[in-house]
Amino acid sequence: NEALLLQLEVTRYGQNEALVIVRDITRLRNLEQMRRDFVANVSHELRTPLTVITGYLETLQGSDVAPPPWQRPLAQMEEQAARMAALVNDLLLLARLETSECKIGDVPVDVSELIGRVAREARSFSGGRHKVLVQCETDSRIRGDAGELHSAFANLVLNAVKYSPAGGTIQLRWWQDRRGGHFSVQDQGIGIDPVHIPRLTERFYRVDPGRSRGSGGTGLGLAIVKHVLLRHCGEMSIESTPAQGSTFTLHFPEHKLTAKPVPTPKASE
Numbered sequence: 001n002e003a004l005l006l007q008l009e010v011t012r013y014g015q016n017e018a019l020v021i022v023r024d025i026t027r028l029r030n031l032e033q034m035r036r037d038f039v040a041n042v043s044h045e046l047r048t049p050l051t052v053i054t055g056y057l058e059t060l061q062g063s064d065v066a067p068p069p070w071q072r073p074l075a076q077m078e079e080q081a082a083r084m085a086a087l088v089n090d091l092l093l094l095a096r097l098e099t100s101e102c103k104i105g106d107v108p109v110d111v112s113e114l115i116g117r118v119a120r121e122a123r124s125f126s127g128g129r130h131k132v133l134v135q136c137e138t139d140s141r142i143r144g145d146a147g148e149l150h151s152a153f154a155n156l157v158l159n160a161v162k163y164s165p166a167g168g169t170i171q172l173r174w175w176q177d178r179r180g181g182h183f184s185v186q187d188q189g190i191g192i193d194p195v196h197i198p199r200l201t202e203r204f205y206r207v208d209p210g211r212s213r214g215s216g217g218t219g220l221g222l223a224i225v226k227h228v229l230l231r232h233c234g235e236m237s238i239e240s241t242p243a244q245g246s247t248f249t250l251h252f253p254e255h256k257l258t259a260k261p262v263p264t265p266k267a268s269e
């Protein structure tokens, strides 16, 4: 009863001949769907127990119930519970983004406001150890989902902080040209060896797993960025030089952008 999913591959030979390969990928699609549902269900089920654990840990910390020698282990438990919560949230978000049926918002999202917000978040995350500069060349809006676009922009900006030494400058830039709108995040951080670049958007792919975990990363950030872009017809390019820094750029096509409306003049009294 179920619809078949066929994949066609056509190779032309000369003027009049072609080789057509038809593959039945129904089973593969179903397995993918099962994997996504499983991950989404597990993540969802883990949320409630985690909230309870975090709640009790917060209460115990700093209270008289737990004697002083317990305060350090309690703080560590709370930190690990927070890491787990971040992972569960990212897994749920990714499962939602991967479901093509999942509805995407279609509202004009103010780019300068969004960049201002992620810059403030980056400054607070860095604790003043980095300089975060913003350059917005046009007042634009991207038509799409405000929450998803925030996740994509924030992941890039927080990565720039995580993978840069203190004292580094992080430059955020938005500009428009005939190809569309572009958001770039440039850092003066550790950089990435070119061999890793094609695999960075795979789930849990990390250049240096120890460093990434230590800085609170879930290993899902760039996979989330990739899926948000797919849903907004966008693309990402990465340029990097080890020990010098990286630039991650998101490109949005013209048809996803709307100009900021000109404010209507106030009626004269």
Ligand code: ADP
Pocket (backbone or CB within 6 Å): 155, 159, 160, 163, 187, 189, 190, 191, 192, 200, 205, 206, 207, 208, 212, 213, 216, 217, 218, 219, 220, 221, 222, 223, 246
């Ligand atoms: P993570 O949670 O590990 O940061 P991401 O998916 O966001 O996961 O990134 C994948 C990997 O790409 C990181 O572990 C890191 O090795 C590398 N990476 C991402 N952003 C940068 C950056 N700005 N500078 C250097 N390496 C980066």
